[in-house]
Amino acid sequence: MSDLASRISQPAPAQGEAQQDNDSRLQENSYDxxxxxxxxxxxxxxxxxxxxxxxxxxxxxxxxxxxxxxxxxxxxxxxxxxxxxxxxxxxxxxxxxxxxxxxxxxxxxxxxxxxxxxxxxxxxxxxxxxxxxxxxxxxxxxxxxxxxxxxxxxxxxxxxxxxxxxxxxxxxxxxxxxxxxxxxxxxxxxxxxxxxxxxxxxxxxxxxxxxxxxxxxxxxxxxxxxxxxxxxxxxxxxxxxxxxxxxxxxxxxxxxKVQELTVKGISQMYMDCPSESDKYDILCKLYGLMNIGSSIIFVKTRESATQIQQRMTNDGHKVSVLHGAYEGSARDALLEEFRTGKSKVLITTNVLARGIDVSTVSMVINYDIPMKGVGDSMHDTETYLHRIGRTGRFGRVGVSITFISDKKSFDALNAIAHDLEIDLVALKPDDWDETEAQVQRVIKSSRAQADFVPSGGAA
Structure with missing residues (x-):
């Protein structure tokens, strides 16, 4: 996995590096x-x-x-x-x-x-x-x-x-x-x-x-x-x-311009999980960090979303799930609970990948890498970009963590990184103290800047 490793960036930005413009409630990066x-x-x-x-x-x-x-x-x-x-x-x-x-x-x-x-x-x-x-x-x-x-x-x-x-x-x-x-x-x-x-x-x-x-x-x-x-x-x-x-x-x-599409305020990380079955245990280890702000966990299917939510609940973690199988009024209520902070960790499919603004989201986890094509044969850069855009809102900073566990997921993430011309921060599953320190550095920086909570969306 040397290609992806070669794209590892420097540590996440220190507190105060991504300040919000006092004259506007929008993130205004240097783009044309x-x-x-x-x-x-x-x-x-x-x-x-x-x-x-x-x-x-x-x-x-x-x-x-x-x-x-x-x-x-x-x-x-x-x-x-x-x-x-x-x-x-x-x-x-x-x-x-x-x-x-x-x-x-x-x-x-x-x-x-x-x-x-x-x-x-x-x-x-x-x-x-x-x-x-x-x-x-x-x-x-x-x-x-x-x-x-x-x-x-x-x-x-x-x-x-x-x-x-x-x-x-x-x-x-x-x-x-x-x-x-x-x-x-x-x-x-x-x-x-x-x-x-x-x-x-x-x-x-x-x-x-x-x-x-x-x-x-x-x-x-x-x-x-x-x-x-x-x-x-x-x-x-x-x-x-x-x-x-x-x-x-x-x-x-x-x-x-294409290279300016990536949300600059997001520290994009990846976790090289030893196997597919290890992804769940690593997700649970991240639970404490998810609750510092609010977090969204993206998975491939409705079935896996429900299964992970039930399993995490049985293991003592408070998480919600939202996907297209829920009736409309239930979906409205679940999203409102998440928006108001009554629910802080939400597992979902791509139904929430686009356009949803919840200002407190500080972490997005790609439990499954977004794929498209027959038999999920092709990486989906656009959906990746929309997913990670759920954090780093309104000029703040945020964290996205993408799980990889095999050659297919590695190749897909490497292709996404190439498409977007981004560097990825490597998180080590065998050095949890360092992983927590890296993630907390970004999230606490985001909270330090959260002196204004927007009243409406600004997608």
């Missing part, structure tokens, strides 16, 4: 935002530039007040480039690739709140799609925070079991999952005739997966032809980008 204007935009006499303050954008006063209440004092780099383009008239499509923690959720929520005519609260005018009910609920929460001062803010959740068969979608802003939205439109419970803007979050996943991709396309084909389409994601593989450009034609584009 590349803007590519559509042909239509380039034909204009005065291409739009950047907005260095929210006031320059001509936002409704109530939205400005909401942004201030959330401690967005100035636009992030992504927001200052994207918002003028998204708010321009006539409306233009946008494809935006930006890592978690850079303000993309707030960017498209601000656009939606500015596009909607709030004097018509019962007429659907904006549709926001997400891959899971958890992310849809989180976007709904951010809309509520930024739009809290709008007198007629009206938001509906179009997720499984949320709207009865005889009910109607009668709110101006609708946040939902593709399958449920498609069914509601087909059953004529959702009048889409006045929709002005369509937002697709986690667009790489939404447009790539056969099921979700097909559903998103069918939903789009049911909507007005002149609707503004905004596609957002932390990653856009080449083949998905090609499809995105046909899904959102003549779109303006903003993106970060």
């Amino acid at each position: 935002v590349e803007v590519q204007l559509s042909d239509l935009q380039q034909d204009t006499d005065n291409p739009l530039g950047s907005a260095h303050t929210f006031e320059e954008l001509g936002l409704p006063a109530e939205v400005l007040k909401g942004l201030s209440a959330m401690r967005f004092q100035k636009p992030s780099k992504v927001q200052e480039k994207a918002l003028p383009l998204m708010l321009a008239d006539p409306p233009r499509n946008m494809i935006a690739q930006s890592q978690s923690g850079t303000g993309k959720t707030a960017a498209f929520v601000t656009t939606v709140l500015s596009r909607v005519d709030h004097s018509k609260p019962t007429q659907p005018q904006a549709l926001l799609l997400a891959p899971s009910r958890e992310l849809a609920r989180q976007i709904e929460m951010v809309i509520g925070h930024i739009g809290q001062f709008l007198p007629n803010l009206a938001v509906a959740a179009a997720i499984p079991s949320s709207i009865p068969r005889d009910g109607r979608v009668d709110k101006s802003i609708v946040v939902g999952t593709p399958g449920t939205v498609m069914d509601l439109i087909r059953r004529r419970q959702f009048d889409v005739s006045q929709l002005r803007v369509l937002v697709i979050d986690e667009a790489d996943n939404m447009l790539d997966q056969q099921g979700l991709g097909d559903q998103c396309t069918r939903v789009k084909n049911m909507l007005p032809k002149n609707i503004q389409i905004l596609l957002f994601s932390a990653t856009f593989p080449d083949k998905v980008m090609k499809y995105a450009m046909t899904f959102a034609p003549n779109a303006n584009m903003i993106k970060l």
